[in-house]
Amino acid sequence: MSARKTDIAIVGGGLAGSLAAAMLGRAGLDCVLIDPHEAYPDDFRCEKLDGSQLEIMQKTGLAEAIARAATPDRTCWVARLGRVVEKRPGDQLGIFYGPLVNTIRGEIPRRVPFIRAKAQAVAARAERQLVTLAGGGQINARLVVLANGLSVSLRDSLALTREIVSPCHSVTVGFTIKPRGQSAFAFSALTYYAERPADRAALVTFFPIGAGMRANLFVYRQSDDPLLRRMRKEPQSALFELMPNLRPILGDFAVEDKVQIRPIDLYVTRGHRQAGVVLVGDAFATSCPAAGTGARKVLTDVERLCNLHIPRWIATPGMDEAKIAAFYDDPVKQACDTFSANKALRLKAMSLDDTFSGALRRRSKFVLQAARGALRRRPQVAETLPAVQLPVEASA
Ligand SMILES: Cc1cc2nc3c(=O)[nH]c(=O)nc-3n(C[C@H](O)[C@H](O)[C@H](O)COP(=O)(O)OP(=O)(O)OC[C@H]3O[C@@H](n4cnc5c(N)ncnc54)[C@H](O)[C@@H]3O)c2cc1C
Secondary structure (H helix, E strand, O other), rough: OOOEEEEEEEEEEHHHHHHHHHHHHOOOOEEEEEEOOOOOOOOOOOOOEEEHHHHHHHHHOOHHHHHHEEOOOOEEEEEEEEEEEEEEEEOEEEOOHHHHHHHHHOOOOOOOOEEEEEEEEOOOOOOOEEEEEEOOOEEEEHHHHHHHHOOOOOOHHOOOOEEEEEEEEEEEEEEEEEEEOOOOOOOOOOEEEOHHHOOOOEEEEEEEEEEEEEEEHHHHHHHHHHHHHHHOOOOOHHHHOOOOOOOOHHOOOEEOOOOOEEOOOOOOEEOOOOOOOEEEEHEEOOOHHHHHHHHHHHHHHHHHHHHHHHHHHHHHOOOOHHHHHHHOHHHHHHHHHHHHHHHHHHHHHHHHHOOOOHHHHHHHHHHHHHHHHHHOOOOHHOOOOOOOOOEEEEEO
């Protein structure tokens, strides 16, 4: 059986792959999208996009479609040590991961074929690449965009390895809440920072998705930690035990759905510099959900790749390693990767630092943010304050 020919085979249709298919298809390039799922299934991943991510999304041409499907947070309260220190203008959009990816898939032009299959192997060379599909069939492409996320299934055929930078770096807990004993929550969105380093937690965020209020808690614990077992069974009491001063701000609540818990390793892929294949999103490197930079990394990768690099690569013959290297060496991509890695490590270090200087740093954040909050309450000053967050740990 002869292989199906195309210019670009995109392997994996999550956030990165679906976005690449939409952008390349809209640019009139010849590409196919390969993924085992016709519609992206429910999955606990990124559930909101912040202002900086939406800015990059604007460059992909998909921002409006996503804004229509998502829920804006309007205003976001920031609280520390039981005090609301700032009420900043909202810049986040809440959307579950499945609907986010499926909204993007809905923007892929019809002429881009969707191949419902799992890629089993990729043979990459300087001219043409061969993707072998499980269940039979092959795709012959000039370029493979590898966007298969956390999956390890294609690593061997491409001799890729993973360097674990920080095993079980953080654990994310997600659930949907409704008010109990009160008609509504007092806030439209809230970010609350951990109270003590000994709690081994970073923060919890509450934000609207549709009519519901979603909670994302980020902790630095092992996956078998007793707190996580309690979060599964008694999320309200476990949360208030972890963050006792949150209760007066949040009020009582009931959990509406199953508590989801996901640990994440920070890793980077090695052996990626090769002819004919380029890695994007989690396939290249993961990020820490507490730092909230995963979607930013995916968007930056795909925006640079599809707006700048692929159109250049396709315009000239061959697909050698030197061509592909231009993407990995792209200063915008490199700055984003470095920012993401540093933010993940700094947020954890700062949250767990139980020395005097750690306490001082957290206290100065508190004072700075409270001062900023006070300025916001003065209307003539508030208008001149940008809607961006404080650096390092304030943006998750
Ligand atoms: C719990 C959690 C919370 C998070 N929260 C945030 C947050 O608040 N903010 C933020 O910015 N980021 C967050 N992130 C990170 C963000 O969700 C990820 O960085 C992003 O989803 C990665 O997208 P991707 O397209 O690279 O991978 P994925 O979305 O995983 O897509 C991979 C795709 O590849 C397909 N695939 C796999 N193997 C094959 C194969 N062999 N052949 C064909 N297809 C294949 C899969 O079916 C899937 O569709 C979070 C992550 C987690 C786990």
